[in-house]
Amino acid sequence: MTTPEAPTPPARVNPEAWMQAVRGAWRVGGLRVTEPRLRVLQTIARYGAPFSAEQLYDDLSRDGGERPGRATVYRTLEHLHSAGWLARIHGGAGEAGYVTSLPGHVHHLVCTSCGTVIAFAGCALDELVARLAAQTDFAIEGHLLQLYGRCATCRKARSHPCAD
Amino acid sequence: MTTPEAPTPPARVNPEAWMQAVRGAWRVGGLRVTEPRLRVLQTIARYGAPFSAEQLYDDLSRDGGERPGRATVYRTLEHLHSAGWLARIHGGAGEAGYVTSLPGHVHHLVCTSCGTVIAFAGCALDELVARLAAQTDFAIEGHLLQLYGRCATCRKARSHPCAD
DNA sequence: ATACCTGCAAACAATTTGCACAAAC
DNA sequence: GTTTGTGCAAATTGTTTGCAGGTAT
Numbered sequence: 532m533t534t535p536e537a538p539t540p541p542a543r544v545n546p547e548a549w550m551q552a553v554r555g556a557w558r559v560g561g562l563r564v565t566e567p568r569l570r571v572l573q574t575i576a577r578y579g580a581p582f583s584a585e586q587l588y589d590d591l592s593r594d595g596g597e598r599p600g601r602a603t604v605y606r607t608l609e610h611l612h613s614a615g616w617l618a619r620i621h622g623g624a625g626e627a628g629y630v631t632s633l634p635g636h637v638h639h640l641v642c643t644s645c646g647t648v649i650a651f652a653g654c655a656l657d658e659l660v661a662r663l664a665a666q667t668d669f670a671i672e673g674h675l676l677q678l679y680g681r682c683a684t685c686r687k688a689r690s691h692p693c694a695d
Numbered sequence: 696m697t698t699p700e701a702p703t704p705p706a707r708v709n710p711e712a713w714m715q716a717v718r719g720a721w722r723v724g725g726l727r728v729t730e731p732r733l734r735v736l737q738t739i740a741r742y743g744a745p746f747s748a749e750q751l752y753d754d755l756s757r758d759g760g761e762r763p764g765r766a767t768v769y770r771t772l773e774h775l776h777s778a779g780w781l782a783r784i785h786g787g788a789g790e791a792g793y794v795t796s797l798p799g800h801v802h803h804l805v806c807t808s809c810g811t812v813i814a815f816a817g818c819a820l821d822e823l824v825a826r827l828a829a830q831t832d833f834a835i836e837g838h839l840l841q842l843y844g845r846c847a848t849c850r851k852a853r854s855h856p857c858a859d
Numbered sequence: 860a861t862a863c864c865t866g867c868a869a870a871c872a873a874t875t876t877g878c879a880c881a882a883a884c
Numbered sequence: 885g886t887t888t889g890t891g892c893a894a895a896t897t898g899t900t901t902g903c904a905g906g907t908a909t
Binding site: 563564565566583584585601602605 | 872873874875876882883884
């Protein structure tokens with residue numbers, strides 16, 4: 532009981548599954564599944580590291596075909612983020628950026644070298660929260676937790692990033 | 696041993712002590728203690744909640760006397776932040792902002808109602824880190840942890856913030 | 860005296876908005 | 885056919901930079 536089991540094992544988000552899940556959520560939520568939005572989704576799904584809105588917009592230009600306008604890109608990011616399909620990473624490798632995520636209480640472990648992100652649940656902060664609540668008389672309601680380190684691949688290759 | 700003791704108890708940063716400490720650090724570090732910088736320091740010390748660069752610049756105008764230029768404000772913030780005298784808060788009450796802090800490994804508990812910030816050490820993440828390292832083969836080197844909740848004052852006054 | 864610091868104003872970067880037109884249900 | 889989404893371009897907002905002159909040590 533000192534080491535709670537994680538409900539799901541730490542893992543990268545599967546891009547294909549993620550896209551399907553988002554499309555499903557859009558349908559159910561009454562959001563229209565349009566070409567521009569799908570393009571955004573597809574380009575996001577290809578990232579292996581945190582990305583910025585700016586970068587996404589630029590990359591969409593390069594992916595051939597018509598690229599969605601800035602407004603659409605920003606608005607789609609907004610949807611995805613507020614619904615929990617994207618999480619924000621602060622510090623670490625991607626100094627600040629979005630990563631694909633799944634709705635719910637999840638945290639992220641980021642490789643500071645290549646930007647690979649592993650999602651995990653089970654943050655085991657209960658004792659800390661209880662102690663702080665007692666010491667400070669706060670009613671603690673939430674938290675932000677992100678871990679940084681170097682993934683196996685990046686550690687083996689002394690300094691060659693493993694992401695492309 | 697299941698509940699490690701915090702090296703120092705959770706507490707607000709004392710504005711006076713903070714200002715003195717920063718001045719000392721500036722001296723020792725060879726940074727000049729100038730009027731504009733002192734004004735910035737003083738205005739920051741008065742905040743009881745996370746603040747933004749923008750807000751600081753505006754407030755400096757109102758504090759009477761000559762206010763430092765934008766460049767000075769931003770450059771001073773940069774110094775203070777990189778030396779650990781300011782920490783960044785993400786999410787919670789101050790959607791994003793700086794708070795006075797002390798150099799070293801510290802985390803923050805933020806009141807989502809009034810923005811009061813409590814600093815604490817002893818994040819008790821060792822077990823979690825060990826588990827994740829084993830499961831993911833990452834070498835985990837650092838983390839970001841911030842907690843959000845409502846302070847005693849804000850909880851008592853159903854919805855009246857306790858900060859001014 | 861001589862670094863270092865400051866203010867200004869312009870450059871830059873990032874994000875938001877209004878609105879006419881187009882597409883989805 | 886109505887509602888929702890899109891693209892554009894301009895407006896905002898936030899931050900950085902170059903440089904001539906000023907100031908702390």
